[in-house]
Amino acid sequence: MLVRDFHFHLPAGLIAQQPLADRAASRLLHLDRASGRIADRAFRDLPGLLRPDDLLVFNDTRVFPARLYGRRSGARSQPVSPNNPAAKGFLQGRVEVLLTKRLTGLSGNREPETENELWSALVRPGRKIGVGERLTFGEGNDELHAEVTARGEFGERTLRFESVADFFAALDRIGHVPLPPYIARADSAADRGRYQTIYARARGSVAAPTAGLHFTPGIFDQLRARGIEMANITLHVGLGTFQPVHAERVEDHKLHTESYSIALETAAQINAALAAKRRIVAVGTTTVRTLEFVASQNDGRIVSSTGEADIFIFPGFRFRAVGALLTNFHLPESTLLMLVSAFAGRDHTLAAYQHAVREKYRFYSYGDCMFIG
Numbered sequence: 001m002l003v004r005d006f007h008f009h010l011p012a013g014l015i016a017q018q019p020l021a022d023r024a025a026s027r028l029l030h031l032d033r034a035s036g037r038i039a040d041r042a043f044r045d046l047p048g049l050l051r052p053d054d055l056l057v058f059n060d061t062r063v064f065p066a067r068l069y070g071r072r073s074g075a076r077s078q079p080v081s082p083n084n085p086a087a088k089g090f091l092q093g094r095v096e097v098l099l100t101k102r103l104t105g106l107s108g109n110r111e112p113e114t115e116n117e118l119w120s121a122l123v124r125p126g127r128k129i130g131v132g133e134r135l136t137f138g139e140g141n142d143e144l145h146a147e148v149t150a151r152g153e154f155g156e157r158t159l160r161f162e163s164v165a166d167f168f169a170a171l172d173r174i175g176h177v178p179l180p181p182y183i184a185r186a187d188s189a190a191d192r193g194r195y196q197t198i199y200a201r202a203r204g205s206v207a208a209p210t211a212g213l214h215f216t217p218g219i220f221d222q223l224r225a226r227g228i229e230m231a232n233i234t235l236h237v238g239l240g241t242f243q244p245v246h247a248e249r250v251e252d253h254k255l256h257t258e259s260y261s262i263a264l265e266t267a268a269q270i271n272a273a274l275a276a277k278r279r280i281v282a283v284g285t286t287t288v289r290t291l292e293f294v295a296s297q298n299d300g301r302i303v304s305s306t307g308e309a310d311i312f313i314f315p316g317f318r319f320r321a322v323g324a325l326l327t328n329f330h331l332p333e334s335t336l337l338m339l340v341s342a343f344a345g346r347d348h349t350l351a352a353y354q355h356a357v358r359e360k361y362r363f364y365s366y367g368d369c370m371f372i373g
Helices: 043-049 167-174 210-214 217-225 264-275 285-297 335-344 346-358
Strands: 027-031 038-042 055-059 061-063 067-072 094-102 117-124 134-137 144-151 156-161 202-205 229-235 258-262 280-283 305-309 324-328 369-372
Touching: 027 043, 027 346, 038 043, 038 346, 043 217, 043 369, 055 264, 055 285, 094 134, 094 156, 144 167, 210 324, 229 264, 229 285, 258 285, 264 280, 280 285, 285 305, 285 324, 285 335, 324 335, 335 346, 335 369
Parallel strands: 027 369, 055 229, 055 280, 061 202, 280 324
Antiparallel strands: 027 038, 067 094, 067 134, 094 117, 117 156, 134 144, 144 156, 229 258, 258 305, 324 369
């Protein structure tokens, strides 16, 4: 299977650069995966599209300010601006780092106070940052210092940060919201709340589970009024979600692992619904990956567990848990588009995307959504 089989043309003007003021004002494309029928709806129609016995499963991960702008220690550079330095090119000594996965303190939510923080990261300029290089982020009392300890492909590095009293508090002060690269603007203060689901709980993601960005308290009230059951799992979105596919053949691509957690009560909820042949509705591809990874390891059952998921879902995959999917629109030739194609069928999916382009839907993270059932 070729990666180029998942290409589609998208005019740049359809890529949403700003979120809507009202989260629930997004449009919704309804795709019947059995027939391929398409209907143009609004996100506010979602409660009425669901069955009363559906179980809606959300990913409650929380995005943190994972993008850092700094300098190579000892290099002369101007102070780091809160504006996007990439827009004007890198000054001498300037570096940009995107923290993608924490390699220490992964048990629960406990934060080690004395242990140095070890992270996987993407760095720019990647070719110039070698092992042993020291990097400094922030200014004055808010400085963070890191050493590059290992080098990977495509700009990946392992960074060891010097111990500070509260590492995540420092990130909150000097870090930036990790908006995707197709949003061609600097992050703003408003993005701290808007690039976050209203039910986000467990800190650890470098990208939002964007299908959940449309939900509001009012929508949740409507779901409860219809008696629709809801549950939460956690998958911390990392490099595996947005890493480009560099291979020509789909089967040759390997995903990075992402940390997940499913509580005992949630596992019991989902298993009870599956046993009763009720539909599991996944809110977002991250929820699909978590449920299908665990189900694939446990003969179709969901078990309470914490671990690392590396499942790559593309056409031909057998779904064991998920029966319907709410998702935003995804990049051409991306693993997320392949997942949606596996669920709805490649032809149905690409036809729906072509329809969305013709009807001028808003695309990607701050854009509109699809409901596939």
